Amino acid sequence: MKIPANFDWPAGLREFKQSDTERYVFETMDTATQCAAECGRPLLQTDSKAITVDVFTNEPVQDGVIPVRRFKPYVTHATCKGSELTVRRDPGLAIPAEKDVTWVSATMIVGGTEKIPIVVYRIAGSDQISTAFGERVDVQAEVMLGAGFALITDAEMWSLLTVVGEHGPTEQAYARWADARHLQLVVIHDSEEDVVVSVDIDDDMFREAAAAIGEVLWVTGTGVELDIDNGTFVLERAAARGTLLAATTPIR
Numbered sequence: 208m209k210i211p212a213n214f215d216w217p218a219g220l221r222e223f224k225q226s227d228t229e230r231y232v233f234e235t236m237d238t239a240t241q242c243a244a245e246c247g248r249p250l251l252q253t254d255s256k257a258i259t260v261d262v263f264t265n266e267p268v269q270d271g272v273i274p275v276r277r278f279k280p281y282v283t284h285a286t287c288k289g290s291e292l293t294v295r296r297d298p299g300l301a302i303p304a305e306k307d308v309t310w311v312s313a314t315m316i317v318g319g320t321e322k323i324p325i326v327v328y329r330i331a332g333s334d335q336i337s338t339a340f341g342e343r344v345d346v347q348a349e350v351m352l353g354a355g356f357a358l359i360t361d362a363e364m365w366s367l368l369t370v371v372g373e374h375g376p377t378e379q380a381y382a383r384w385a386d387a388r389h390l391q392l393v394v395i396h397d398s399e400e401d402v403v404v405s406v407d408i409d410d411d412m413f414r415e416a417a418a419a420i421g422e423v424l425w426v427t428g429t430g431v432e433l434d435i436d437n438g439t440f441v442l443e444r445a446a447a448r449g450t451l452l453a454a455t456t457p458i459r
């Protein structure tokens with residue numbers, strides 16, 4: 208990916224973004240619409256722009272441990288502020304807690320009769336990119352792949368259902384009702400259990416479908432777009448980025 212000549216960016220970013228640097232710089236700068244400096248004026252396509260990136264990381268980490276990296280970008284007019292990279296090191300930096308979750312729940316009718324309860328969720332900050340051995344690794348994705356989620360490359364729902372169906376329900380995760388309204392996704396690893404997300408379900412059709420089928424379909428990934436007000440979701444971007452994940456879990 209070629210970064211336009213009017214985009215000024217800090218070369219030191221490559222140390223943290225590695226092979227994802229160009230895509231990140233381009234997407235972040237190309238989609239910015241307003242100067243993050245005091246001027247606050249619109250950023251036009253032809254303006255000379257600059258990006259400042261604050262990197263938060265728990266590095267240095269021991270050999271074999273995948274570092275956590277969080278990126279906070281600011282795009283400005285190049286005349287308002289030049290490009291800059293700041294690095295803040297915090298050994299306690301960890302994956303965000305479940306409170307940062309947004310979700311949409313729905314009931315899909317498949318084959319005219321079968322109702323499938325589905326939760327599409329996104330964890331804020333889960334696009335922290337860790338790079339180990341030059342690879343792009345999404346921390347959340349790594350956890351969920353370990354929990355038996357399947358990587359979905361085609362956002363079409365029938366295709367997603369086919370992949371999930373072939374995979375079968377995962378044994379490393381399950382859903383449970385914490386109370387009448389709160390459904391949790393629990394991941395099991397090394398005989399320890401983690402509540403990954405907890406969602407509030409105010410929907411009788413969902414509850415009835417879940418009770419009838421005994422399973423819930425979970426869909427997540429960096430780039431999943433959710434419209435909370437309308438209860439809709441768009442998966443194309445996440446699928447294109449290779450971060451779309453899905454699994455059915457039994458309800459216990």
Ligand SMILES: [Zn+2]
Nearest residue numbers: 242246284287
């Ligand atoms: Zn400006």
